[in-house]
Amino acid sequence: MALSGYPRASIEAVLALSPPPRESAVLILIHPVNGTDHTLLMRRAIYPGVHSGQIAFPGGKREAEDPSLIDTAIREFQEETGANTSGFEIMGQLTRIHIPPSHTLVTPVVAWAPQLGSLRPDPREVDELLDVPLPELLRDDILFRKPIRMNVDGSDHMVVYWDVLGETVWGATALMIAELRTILGHPIRPTW
Numbered sequence: 001m002a003l004s005g006y007p008r009a010s011i012e013a014v015l016a017l018s019p020p021p022r023e024s025a026v027l028i029l030i031h032p033v034n035g036t037d038h039t040l041l042m043r044r045a046i047y048p049g050v051h052s053g054q055i056a057f058p059g060g061k062r063e064a065e066d067p068s069l070i071d072t073a074i075r076e077f078q079e080e081t082g083a084n085t086s087g088f089e090i091m092g093q094l095t096r097i098h099i100p101p102s103h104t105l106v107t108p109v110v111a112w113a114p115q116l117g118s119l120r121p122d123p124r125e126v127d128e129l130l131d132v133p134l135p136e137l138l139r140d141d142i143l144f145r146k147p148i149r150m151n152v153d154g155s156d157h158m159v160v161y162w163d164v165l166g167e168t169v170w171g172a173t174a175l176m177i178a179e180l181r182t183i184l185g186h187p188i189r190p191t192w
Contacts, residue, residue, distance in 0.1 A: 011098070014105060015105075021098055021103045021104050021105040022061055022062070022102075022103065022104045022105070023062040023105055024059060024062055024072065024104045025059050025070070025106065025109055026057040026058060026106060027057060027073040027074060027111055028094070028109065028110045028111070029077065029088065029111050029116070030112050030113075030134065031113040031114070031115065033116075036134070038116075038132060039131075039132055040130070041056065041057060041132055041164065042055070042058055042080060042128065042129050043127040043130065044125065044126070044127065045125055045126060046127070054170075055167050055169045057108065057173060058126075059106070060079075060080070069093075073109035073111075074111075079122060080125050082122065083116060087114060087115075088111045088113050089111060089112045089113070090110075092109075092110050093110065094108035094109075094110065094179045094183075099171070108176045116131075132164055132165060137164065137181065138181060138184065138186040142162050142163045143163075143188060144160070144161055145158055145159065145160050145161070146161065148161070148170060159171075162174055162177055164177075
């Protein structure tokens with residue numbers, strides 16, 4: 001079963017789609033809190049869309065004024081969280097992911113900040129920010145399966161998800177976490 005909950009086409013096949021998917025980017029920020037690295041997730045606000053209420057990394061669609069997808073990720077992070085992003089250091093990018101329900105091609109950008117500072121989440125886009133210790137994401141006992149109702153067709157699909165601080169993290173964000181774990185030397189080891 002795909003970790004995302006959706007069958008995945010190759011990036012080449014996705015780029016050949018007509019119309020092409022809309023580009024977007026998310027920012028996976030790593031920052032220390034009391035000597036432990038953390039990352040920031042958010043619960044999206046409730047709205048009439050396919051990603052309503054889901055847990056995700058801050059990010060969104062590329063705008064015409066964004067010189068690059070890295071700029072998109074930083075701009076969206078700043079808009080959604082209210083963070084001062086001037087001290088962020090870009091570490092790299094993860095594998096691009098096509099999200100079929102919203103027909104977007106997402107580039108996950110990884111950044112480091114020596115401190116996060118104060119946050120002022122945008123209530124129109126963010127219901128809650130979740131500052132997650134990285135050791136929580138690296139645990140081997142947080143990967144599960146359950147049926148989730150897909151907003152696209154209203155049917156239930158059995159999906160694999162991460163239980164992160166009691167929150168269900170699935171779909172593209174689950175794929176990003178899986179790749180981040182592998183890069184950090186903690187590949188997926190399901191307990192089921």
